Amino acid sequence: MQNPRKAARPARRSRSSAHGGGGRDGTAPAGKCWLFGTHAVAAALANPRRVYERLLVTEAEHPVLEEAARAGGRGLQVNPELVQRARLDDLLGPEAVHQGVAMLAQILPSLSLEEALERPGPVLVLDQVTDPRNVGAILRSAAAFGAACIVVQDRNAPEETAVLAKAASGALETVPFVREVNLSRAIEMLQKAGCWTVGLDAGGTILNGAGFDGRRVALVLGAEGRGLRRLTRESCDEIAGLYMPGEMESLNVSVAAALGLYELVRRGMPAA
Known part of the structure; x- marks a missing residue:
């Protein structure tokens, strides 16, 4: 995006190849994806909406198994498979920081916008932000600042992959x-x-969060490099930028999202 705006232009991922890092045999079937990393897998196990098929760990006492035990207590079928670390390296690719755990899961069911707006908090709208690491980082900030949801254009947003889930932590x-x-x-x-x-x-x-007088705000952020598209820009109620007194004129879109959310919620911070 442009002011705040700047990130590397990503490659497009197809829905049918939602895998976790490009391993030789790590491509998941359609409608499923590999998740890896302790935080991502533990959060998936704690999510009652998540349906998964395999849980692979490299240690008999891996930290994620505590969450697996809790999931078993809720009636979920949890049968962890103990595998060698080399198996996960081969499955997920050599660059995947899997922390000794991986899960084959079904893609989460989508919520409608009406359903998502039943949650409190600001809304983030991403206009063709396609880098899964950026989107994952934005999801993490959205959770940290209590955002209601993230809205994306279906054909110009990354699919649910392990890379996105790992960045979202x-x-x-x-x-x-x-x-x-x-x-x-x-x-x-x-x-x-x-x-x-x-x-x-x-x-x-x-952008001044204090100026919205309690109104619910939806922040609309543009794509890495080229910013908001003309039609998207014209659809917004107003255009605002972040206060940046330094010499840099641009920010990565995930950093801009975090700063924008902070500006919106800080008016409700308790006094020191």
Whole structure:
């Protein structure tokens, strides 16, 4: 995005190849994905909406097994498979920081925008942000700052993969990820639901959370590099940027999302 704006242009992932890092045999069947890493897998085990098929661990006393035991107590069928670390390296790819655990799970069922808006908090709208690591980091910030949901355009957003889930550090299981066909129409739906939509981009006022007088805000962030598309920009109620007094003119989109959310919620912080 542009001011706050800057990130590497990512590669597009297809829905049918949602795997966790490009291992030789790590491609999951359609509708499923591999998750890896202690936080991501533990959060998936704690999520009652998550359906999984395999749980692989490299240690008989791996920390994630505590959450697996709790899941078993809730009536879920948990049968961890003990495997060699080399097996996970081969399955997920040499660059996957799997921490000795991986899970084959079904893709989470989608919530409608109406259902997601029943949750309190600000909303994030991502306009063709396609880098799964950036989206995962945004999910993590959304969870940290109590965002209601993240809204994306279905055909121009990353699929649910282990890379995204690892970057989200468990937030994929707690923050609804709403996919819409038409983003401008989704912004209109947000406005009708009472959200004040703010495009975070250059050429506007400085974002000031205290100025919204208790209104619910939906922050709209543009794609890495090129920012908000014209139609998306014109659909927003206003355009605002982040206060940046230094020499840098741009920020990574995930950093911009975190700062924007902080600015929105800090007006409700308790006095020191």
